[in-house]
Amino acid sequence: DAVRTANEKGRLHQLRASWPPANEPFICVLGERGQSIPVVHILPDKSIVARIGAPYINGKVVQIQGDSVTDLEDVEFFGVSPNRRFFGFATPAGVRVTDGWGGRDVVTFAWPKGTENIPKGFTIKKWETQPTYSRIIPFPDANRVLLVSNGGVFVVSPEECTRLLPTEADMKEHFKWLQEEYPDDDLTINLSMEHGSVSKNGKLIAIGSQDSSHLVFDETLSLIGEIGNRSDYPHCAIFSAKDDVIAFNSCHFYNGATVGVSVNLLPDLKTKPYEDDDRVALLEDNARVYAGVGLGDEFIIGDAYGYVREFSTTGEPRWQLYVGSSIGDIDVSDDGT
8 A cells, every 4th residue: 555655646765765676566477577687787877778588589678768668679689898888789790899888880709600619539510500698798908709608608809719618628528428428419519507707907707607617717818717616506707896806606506605716816726616715715605696796895796586785805794685586687887876
């Protein structure tokens, strides 16, 4: 009754001060109308652009300004550089990078072919169609782009395309197993829980998947860090606002653990899975993290249970808010408000 009265009389500010938004009243319609929002970004004018629909379906991108929602018919999927300047748009020809939202075209990167960095002695067919890309991240200088997909994690430049995941060692092991178990089938790669992030200065790349460790590469694409997962499956990687700490989440069902690694320990940092290590800080031990962002000396994460949580880069809890559903993405405006 209070909610209905507030809506009828326009007392929404008072309503929000009394009760936070809740998803529970809408559970009965979420099964029919609920949609994933895997990418969201706040533009300088405080309007919001968001991908509606999981990456693997034919979704759309909208721009939200107040109560107005506009379908952007010429945009299907997009990503943003870590310095928030460049945007990458999925097109049939590849990733079109612009300087600003609606800005000038800078470069178009060709899509991977699927045969990149395959170990010697093995043959894999070129992709007839591109895999599902869950992240498109232009580098802060727009000279390269990180592509995260179920077919692999790649760094693409105008001159070449390099596969970072699976690693060469992982591919050899996987291909040998396929040849033994399914000798008549073509060799394939199919990642799960694949994820990736680029530092704001563009010098570090943090990636992982269900079957990997937490991996860190430098700007030459050399592996410089291999951090063991605290829970079962690596699920998310987030750089702090100052690029001085990387938060790595691993999950088990809807729960998980997030650890923090100082970049000062790189290169040549290698730790074992499931084991405590003085060089790795436990930041949070409840959440399966789907999204996160660095702000000041803190991380803000969103988890599978619908909680948004903030904690410091050293693990002190600050606050949490229950939103409901699962958090698809998080963004903070340019001015931090």
